[in-house]
Amino acid sequence: DAGVIQSPRHEVTEMGQEVTLRCKPISGHNSLFWYRQTMMRGLELLIYFNNNVPIDDSGMPEDRFSAKMPNASFSTLKIQPSEPRDSAVYFCASSLEPVNEKLFFGSGTQLSVL
Amino acid sequence: QKEVEQNSGPLSVPEGAIASLNCTYSDRGSQSFFWYRQYSGKSPELIMFIYSNGDKEDGRFTAQLNKASQYVSLLIRDSQPSDSATYLCAVGGGGNKLTFGTGTQLKVEL
Numbered sequence: 001d002a003g004v005i006q007s008p009r010h011e012v013t014e015m016g017q018e019v020t021l022r023c024k025p026i027s028g029h030n031s032l033f034w035y036r037q038t039m040m041r042g043l044e045l046l047i048y049f050n051n052n053v054p055i056d057d058s059g060m061p062e063d064r065f066s067a068k069m070p071n072a073s074f075s076t077l078k079i080q081p082s083e084p085r086d087s088a089v090y091f092c093a094s095s096l097e098p099v100n101e102k103l104f105f106g107s108g109t110q111l112s113v114l
Numbered sequence: 115q116k117e118v119e120q121n122s123g124p125l126s127v128p129e130g131a132i133a134s135l136n137c138t139y140s141d142r143g144s145q146s147f148f149w150y151r152q153y154s155g156k157s158p159e160l161i162m163f164i165y166s167n168g169d170k171e172d173g174r175f176t177a178q179l180n181k182a183s184q185y186v187s188l189l190i191r192d193s194q195p196s197d198s199a200t201y202l203c204a205v206g207g208g209g210n211k212l213t214f215g216t217g218t219q220l221k222v223e224l
Contacts, residue, residue: 102163
């Protein structure tokens with residue numbers, strides 16, 4: 001199994017630009033999570049999906065952030081417009097019911113907004 | 115108040131010693147407890163989980179849980195330089211959400 005696949009690995013963009021992060025979960029896993037990691041705040045849950053349905057998006061910082069999961073094998077996290085304070089590592093993770101809490105993380109996307 | 119608290123470290127231990135990593139949590143309803151290891155520049159990797167009070171051993175790792183004190187710890191016996199990493203404590207409630215601590219950096223010195 002290839003594990004959770006994220007792209008791109010690195011993204012450098014200018015303030016105001018749209019950023020789209022992509023994730024392919026492990027085949028058969030039916031829960032998908034987007035996390036953001038910074039030195040100051042650690043790992044923060046942004047949103048999670050179960051069976052492609054968003055269950056909890058209370059961690060999404062503001063309306064500039066949106067996430068979709070059109071099918072069981074693909075999810076996107078979009079930031080529009082991006083701001084320097086969005087700079088962080090964004091991780092996608094998946095898990096398998098009923099042990100949803102055992103997360104398998106992707107390699108992450110290092111986002112730098114200049 | 116942070117929901118999951120860890121000392122950021124760094125915690126330095128000599129090779130071969132026992133490393134003790136600690137975590138406290140605020141939600142008494144928490145039901146599941148996890149330790150993730152994260153090497154610098156890499157993604158978190160699950161190494162231990164525990165659901166019941168007491169100790170759980172897996173190789174050189176022992177997780178300890180005390181729900182009354184809202185305390186969970188990870189012991190690493192015979193510490194090796196390859197154990198040098200940041201260890202993240204994560205706590206789960208009844209749903210599907212994990213809350214992570216900010217991690218403790220462990221350095222195992224030769």
